[in-house]
Amino acid sequence: MHNPWKPRLVLAGAGLALITALCACSQPRTPLNAILPIPAEAELVGNDSCCECHEAPGEQFSHNVHSLLADFEYEANGIEARGCEACHGPASRHVETGNPNCILQFGKLDALQSSAICQSCHTAGDTMEWRHSIHAGQGLSCTDCHSIHSNTKGLLSKPQEELCLSCHQNVKAQLHLPNHHPVKEGKMSCNDCHNPHGSQTRPLLRTDERKSELCLTCHMDQAGPFAFEHAPVTEDCTICHSPHGSVADNLLKQNxxxxxxxxxxxxxxxxxxxxxxxxxxxxxxxxxxxxxxxxxxxxxxxxxxxxxxxxxxxxxxxxxxxxxxxxxxxxxxxxxxxxxxx
Incomplete structure (x- = not known):
């Protein structure tokens, strides 16, 4: 029987999805002055003044991806400062008095404050949903995983596998079972399947659709279409498979x-x-x-x-x-x- 409401419901659903996506892409930025202890009377002094005392961090920063930012990239995010002061705040009072409390110290900021500094720029792409992520909800900050002055890939404080598994001990155990995805062999990484900065799916998967869509990006020979489909395949591969590792062959949950x-x-x-x-x-x-x-x-x-x-x-x-x-x-x-x- 023809349903005259069906086209309208489809259009309404598409419109709602578009509105949700636009809202997610345009998170309002909270002014840093509202949540950070920035001295109001401090002024900008430039990187050279910082490097006179902080030689080692200055040397590290000179090879850092942040040191390569152009002026228009700062301006696009409404940031007047450049270099060190873009993250640590105006440094004139700190230079004059030598008082470390006159500059923003990440070690003394809470998770919300330190992450807010990073998100003054990183509000798109993989980091777009950080505020609503499981990691942020657990009280983690960007600096728990990233070393901002370093020159490592992704500015990670440790190799990715070691970093993720330092918390996810249950996954570490599964990756040492007889059948496992080749993470510890270095042929793939956690980041290939998960977005640690946030996702609309519960396990931070890199897909907003069903889990099988993520698996089939690599296992394309199982994608079909087939005349006779096995229902669990189209629903969720993890019904039969344990993705991190198992004792049974082919990552099966049971033989x-x-x-x-x-x-x-x-x-x-x-x-x-x-x-x-x-x-x-x-x-x-x-x-x-x-x-x-x-x-x-x-x-x-x-x-x-x-x-x-x-x-x-x-x-x-x-x-x-x-x-x-x-x-x-x-x-x-x-x-x-x-x-x-x-």
Whole structure:
């Protein structure tokens, strides 16, 4: 039945999504004076005055990505100061008195204050959602992970794997299981799947859609489309797989057939006494395997003793190799005939 409201609902949903995206891209910036203890009477003095005393940090900063900023990049963010004072505030009082309290010291600022300084520039791209992220909600600041004066990639205070796993000990343990993504081998990093600065998804994933979309960016051979799709694949790969590591092969949460049996009941030919009348009807309809099974039972009888052994020691993928999807049904007759649907 035609629903006249459907087009309007689709347009309304699209409009709401657009408004949400625009709001997210234009976070209002809180004036730094409102949350930082900046001396009102201090004036700008320039980098040279800072480097007269702070030679080592000055040398580090000269090779830092922040030292390469152009004037228009400061002006685009409404920042009058340049270099050191862009983050530490006007330094004239500090230069005159030598009092460290007359300059902004990141070590004495709380997480909200120090992150606000960074976000006076970093409000787009990966850092756009920092204010609403899990890490910010846990009281972390930018300087907990970044060393601003350093010259390392991403200004990280430690290598990324070491940095992330220093807190996420459960993930560290999973990455040392027999099957794992090659993070500790250096072939990929946490940042390939996660955005540590914030995401609309709960585990900080680099996708706003279902989890499988992220997995399929690398595992494209499993993407399909297939005529017969395995529902968990299109819903969430982590239903069957543990992405950080597992004991079972292929990052499966459990070995076959036990993983499959959580959703799929055991087949009639492997674990219990079959319904002979139904089996005969399947054989008459040409269902693949039914006549062979019927002949085996008629010739050898029913082997109840070993039926459960067969069920529990056979991998489902021996008969169903295309577990992510296939253009063939699970049971089919190559020359035609009906499927096992009754």
């Amino acid at each position: 076959e057939p036990f993983l499959c049996l959580q959703c799929h009941e055991l087949h009639f030919h492997t674990n219990f006494r079959p319904d002979m009348e139904k089996l005969a009807r399947y054989a008459a309809d040409g269902v693949a395997g039914a006549q062979t099974t019927l002949n085996t039972i008629n010739n050898n009888g029913i082997d109840d003793k070993h039926a459960m052994q067969m069920a529990m020691m056979t991998r489902c993928s021996q008969c169903h190799p295309s577990v992510h999807g296939s253009d063939l049904p699970s049971l089919y007759t190559p020359g035609g005939g009906s499927r096992l649907t009754r």
